[in-house]
Amino acid sequence: MxxxxxxxxxxxxxxxxxxxxxxxxxxxxxxxxxxxTSGERENPLHVWAMDDFGGLAGGLVGHTWASWLHVGYLWVDERHRGTGLGSRLLAHAEHLAATERACASARVETWDFQAPDFYRKQGYEVVCEIPDYPPGITEYTLVKKLVTRHR
Missing domain, CATH: 4.10.910 (30s ribosomal protein s13; domain 2)
Incomplete structure (x- = not known):
């Protein structure tokens, strides 16, 4: 029972x-x-962009695990969108993951109204598409091979 x-x-x-x-x-x-090994644990990887007044202009929250960077959140304040800040945050996280944590790949999930085109422009490829998750929205999983350079 x-x-x-x-x-x-x-x-x-x-x-x-x-x-x-x-x-x-x-x-x-x-x-x-x-x-x-250190690859067994999920290790947080955060990148923050602060404006001239100490306010949050944007940030990336993710983690590395088993030679992968997993981007959990990437956000840029509306005032700073279109300036390349999102690309710089992502590139910095990818660089840290590849050079300091020996990551070979990165992955991210995003919704159709968020940023699939942004990630495609950064070299990511769609490997999964889930329609109606949640209803009326499509979720994408995208991946990218990283250039690894060991210290």
Whole structure:
């Protein structure tokens, strides 16, 4: 007999994540090779652009994992859009990921009304398109090979 619960429980969430990671690691030679290395963990990678008054002009929040940069959020304040700031934030994150963290690729998810064309102009290619996620919107996953130069 099982009892199903829906409460938010951080300890159980962490236990479930650990058990899933252990199962995945046992099944995958690639994940086994990462075990115990810095590539095993998601390492935050943030890039901030501050204006002359100390205000946030834009930023990128992401992480690196298993030789990949994952861009979670990229935002530029309306006053600074069209200035190349978004391209500079992304290029800087890609550079750090490639040169300091040995990342070979980058990925991002974006909606049709956000920035798929921006990412295409930066060299990203669409590898997945999910219509109606959420309803009426299309989500894209884009990837890019990074130029890796080790220190």
């Amino acid at each position: 099982f009892r199903l619960e829906t409460e938010v429980d951080k300890a159980r969430r962490d236990l479930l994540r650990k058990r899933l990671r252990d199962t995945d690691t046992a099944a995958s030679p690639v994940l086994r090779a990462l075990r115990g």
